[in-house]
Amino acid sequence: MTGRRSEAADRSGQANRNHPEGARTSLRQVLWGLVFVLALPTILVAAAGLYSSYRAEQQATDLRMQETARALSLSLDREIEKSAVALQVLAQSSSLARGDFEDFYHRAKNTGLAEPSWIALFEPGSRTVFNTRVPYGVILPNSNRPELLRRVQETRRPLVSDLYVGSLTGQRLVTIDAPVILDGRVAYILSLAITPDAFQDIIRDQRIDNGWNAAVLDRSRRIVARSRSPERYVGQLASPYVQDALAAAQEGRLRSVTLDGIPVRTYFSQSPAYGWTFVISIPEAELAKSAQRSLFWLTILGAVILGGILLAVLLSRSIAKPVDQLVAAAHALGRGEEVFDPATTRVLEFDTIKKALVEAATGIRKHERDREEVLAHMAESEARLRLALNAGNFGSWEYTPSTGALTASPTCRAHFGREPDEPFSYADLVASIHPDDRAMQAEAVAQALATRSDLHVEYRVIRRDGSECWIRVSGRMRSGSDEETSMVGVSQDITERRLAEERQALLLHELNHRVKNTLATVQSIASLTRRSAETSDPTAWNAFMDRLHGMAKTHDLLTATQWQGALLEDVLKNELEPYQDGMRQRIRLRGPKINLQPGAVLALGLAVHELAPMPSSTALSRFRTAGCT
Structure with a gap:
């Protein structure tokens, strides 16, 4: 037996010696090489496809936004042209031809042109005949635009001005001036004054996204209307980037920075008829989302390929290790040692581990789903809260007494006459309260803090424009995670409710006064009736008067x-x-x-009035019959 084993070992060694020295590539290396050969082309093709998709989407966005800017600039021309035509039609009025300025004033006032706007009539020498902004007959100053009126007289056609400040109202205006030609000469100049609000409505009708910015520029590149913060930027010149671009071309696109300091891609188009410009800008951050999506999917693809590499490593191990065990068993057999059972490989164990990993992954996914549901419920609750606050015109606030810090929502700031981005402290809040109500507000806050009870107080607020309104403030004490006590609550403008209550009290007082007047009239008629019927029973008259008095008391x-x-x-x-x-x-x-209804009160009052003067036994029996004790 020993001789046979030695012979088998010699044959095994001979086989090893006969194995070619160049065959050094392992099974692991083959599998890894296969994965890399498949993965690299896939990554390159996917990257090229995603980049091509990103470029196509960017070009489509550029084309769409440029067409939008062009269409809106033409819309500006149409709106201006419509007002100019209406002005020319009005200039042909017969009342103006016969010099009846008062009749023409009323015609001009009732033309129904775009609001807010008004019409003025000038003589070529700049004297103002009338202005529908003020009553007819008011003496007005001369126009502060003599040069423009002279150009209208010379060209004999309507002209549109740039944005300027009107001499009568002090507002920023745009005017359309049209000549009134009588007997072949320019007798008057009819002017339509339009506020920037009319152009603001044009932008608002386009429903521009909140993150975007749209603006209307006049010929001097000055902002006439703007979708974001118009109260701040109307009247200012456009950014230097836009001015340089308009000087070079009538339409196009460029990368610029808005007056707010936001990097944007800007699309502009100048109207062909009047030279006004419509500008629309999209933040670069929003345009970059397309590239981010492509990068995201490329990352996902790389992650998937990396997962394939890991699987290939695991697969190579699951294949290589059983092979090594078989080689070891063969060597052991050749040496005559105990042979391991080939069934005792790690393939089954690997399947068990994989099953455990799958179960773990399932548990993690379930945990993520539960977490997403919780977050979704929280977001939904927050959205409902915001909707409820907006629906009721409630403003939210939080006040920390220890530091004096006040945090207020935009709606709450608006209740006290403040802008959303304007600083607003607790001292500012107290300063805006009516002087007669400050002591009451301070006492209510102090009592709520001292007793840790809810705060409910109503007081008057004087806003910066001098208007007075009623505000109701409700609050509740709260302890934060840092054990710091604060008060949170809501504010509501109750001016309308207060006015309604005052009106209701006034109406009730007036109703009572009128009812008493009616009863007095009835008494007067009854008195006249008595004097005309001297033979009547006097007790009947007394009963009649008592009934009227009883009705009055009811x-x-x-x-x-x-x-x-x-x-x-x-x-x-x-x-x-x-x-x-x-x-x-x-x-x-x-x-x-x-508690009785009003109709029952009147009926029961008259019944009790009739029963009261009766003898006690009769009245008692009737009261019991009526269900009274």
């Missing part, structure tokens, strides 16, 4: 509750008071509090 009771009804106890006291003794023991009322 009306007073309903007026005190603003005609919302009254308690049964109050109705009985009101009618039975004349029959009560000094000790208030003759008539005693007891029972549950029952």
Whole structure:
């Protein structure tokens, strides 16, 4: 037996010695090389495809935005031309030809041109005949645009001005001036003044995205309307980038920086008729999202390929290790040693580990889904809260007494007459409160802080423009994670509600006054009736007057509750008071509090009035029959 084993070992060694020395490529290397050969071309092709898609999307965006700018610039021309034609039609009015300026004033005022706008009539020498902005007959200063009026007289055709400040109103205006030709000469010049708000409406109708910016420029490159912060930038010159681009071409695109300091891609187009320009800008960050998407998918592809490499490594190990075990078993067999069972490889264990990894991955995915659901619920709750605050015109705020810091939402700032981006401290809030209400507000806040109770207070606020409004503030104490106490709450403009309450009280007072006047009229008629019928029973007259007095007292009771009804106890006291003794023991009322409707109050008051003067036994039986005790 020993001889046989030695012979087998010799044959194995001979086989090893006969193995060619150049065959040094392992199975792992072959698998890894295969993965790299497949992965590299895939990455290159995918990168080229994604870049091509990104460039095509960018070019499509450029074309679409340039066409939009061109269409809107033509829309500007159409709007201006429409107003100019309407002005020329108005200039042919017969009342103007016969010199009836007052009639022409009313015609011009009722033309229904775009709001906000008004019409003025000038003589060629700049004297103002009238202006529909003010009543007819008011003496007005001469026009501060004599040069433009002279050009209209010379050219005998309508002209559109650039943005300027009007002499009458002090507002920024754009005017369309048209000549009024009578007997072959320019007798007057009709001028239509348009505020930038009209052009602001044109931009608003386009529904420009919140992150974008659109602007209308006049011939001097001055901003007439702007989608973002118009109150800040209208009247300023456009950025130097846009001015240089307009000097070089009538339309195009460029990379620039807005007056806000935001890097953008700008598209512009100058109208062919009047030379006005429409500019629309998209932030570079938004355009970069397309490249980010391509980079994202390229990263995903790289991650997938990397996963394939890892799988190839694991696969090579799962193949190579059983092979090594078989070689070891063969060597052991050749040496006559104990042979390992070939079934005891790690292939099954690898499957078990893979199953465990799959289960772990499933658990992680489930955890991520649960987390996303929680985040979605939180986002939905926050959105509902914002919707509720916006629907009720509520502003939110938070005040930290220890530091004096105040955080307020844009709506809350607006309630106190502040802009959304304007600094607003607690001192500013107190300063805006009406002087007569500051002590009440300070006392309410101090009491809420001292007792840690809810804050509910209403006071008047004087805004910067001098207007006065009522604000209701509600708050609740809160302790943060750092144990710092603060107060959070909401504010609401209740001016309309206050005015409604005052109007309601005034109407009720007027109603009561009118009802009493009506009753007085009835009394007067009854008195006349009595004098005309001297043979009538005098007790009937007294009963009639008592009924009227009882009805008047019931009306007073309903007026005190603003005609919302009254308690049964109050109705009985009101009618039975004349029959009560000094000790208030003759008539005693007891029972549950029952609220009656206004109609029932009137009916029951008259019934009790009729029953009260009867003998006590009869009245008591009728009261019991009516369900009263």
